[in-house]
Amino acid sequence: MSQAETVILEKQLCFAVYSASHAFTRAYRTLLEPLGLTYPQYLVLLVLWERDGMRVKEIGARLFLDSGTLTPLLKRLEGIGYVRRIRDANDERQVSIMLTPAGQALEAKAAAVPKDLQCLIGVPGDEIGMLAEQVAKLRNGLQHASGELGTRELEGE
């Protein structure tokens, strides 16, 4: 039984996503290196360029990351000089992340990145959008299902 049902790695959606994610990160590394950014740092800036002054919690909700990941990352971004971390005067539990002038100016410098990457992907532009939508739906399904797992332990089957 064990031999007959050997799992084929290449057919697994999860592995495809896992390995594609790393391939993306590697591709971005080359493009972002001139800006002194890693891909997760770039993601945080994308969020802030959309709306400046977001709190750590909000950024985390947007990127599906928690404070354990974001706090050190944001401190590095602050160290580079792209953001400032400002504790809210009204509610001192919260920390707002503000772009510095350098951080704002970076948006223009990073403008070419998405186009450069799109050239690398080697997939027709219209397919990219559809694929992104499908993968996002997949993520949302998993996100929801994982929450369930904590409660009911899948033992019923």
Place this chain on the structure above:
Amino acid sequence: MSQAETVILEKQLCFAVYSASHAFTRAYRTLLEPLGLTYPQYLVLLVLWERDGMRVKEIGARLFLDSGTLTPLLKRLEGIGYVRRIRDANDERQVSIMLTPAGQALEAKAAAVPKDLQCLIGVPGDEIGMLAEQVAKLRNGLQHASGELGTRELEGE
């Protein structure tokens, strides 16, 4: 200009893949925890269950990982008792990874994992296969394109 062309995070294929990959890892964590495995460790075992005794380099080629990642991971798998690392007597640079009896026995215990996860995905079974294929193709394209980047620096544009 900067405001008009703001990059919308949710439309980016890369972010979808990045966040879906983490969602997968989280989902697997719950399923693999009883086996004492992380997802990358599980991937290595999948490869070894297909063919035992592979060298580090071969495993890396299969999973798109290098020795910097695999060496410590394999040492942990050895510490748990699922594999042994055996240095080739003929070519002492090479290390073969052999499953222990416990590592072999684990295949049967892990047999339920893919099915359990498929239930969580919430995507019709036939779509999963197609999606996996598309994402794998995307990864292969990126993999190839990233190799190019090192040589010609995209400066032509």
Place this chain on the structure above:
DNA sequence: GCAATTTTAATTGCACACGATTTAATGTTG
């Protein structure tokens, strides 16, 4: 046959990720 090159792992250093815990501040409730 031996020096130069190539190949294979290991090692090192840095940056995520995330579960779990801690700390501090804020809400809530009797």
Place this chain on the structure above:
DNA sequence: CAACATTAAATCGTGTGCAATTAAAATTGC
């Protein structure tokens, strides 16, 4: 308003990922 609960970050420990370097062994050229 005091006890309790909730919330937001920070902290801690473990485990990836990967570039760069090192070390050892095999291969090649001459």
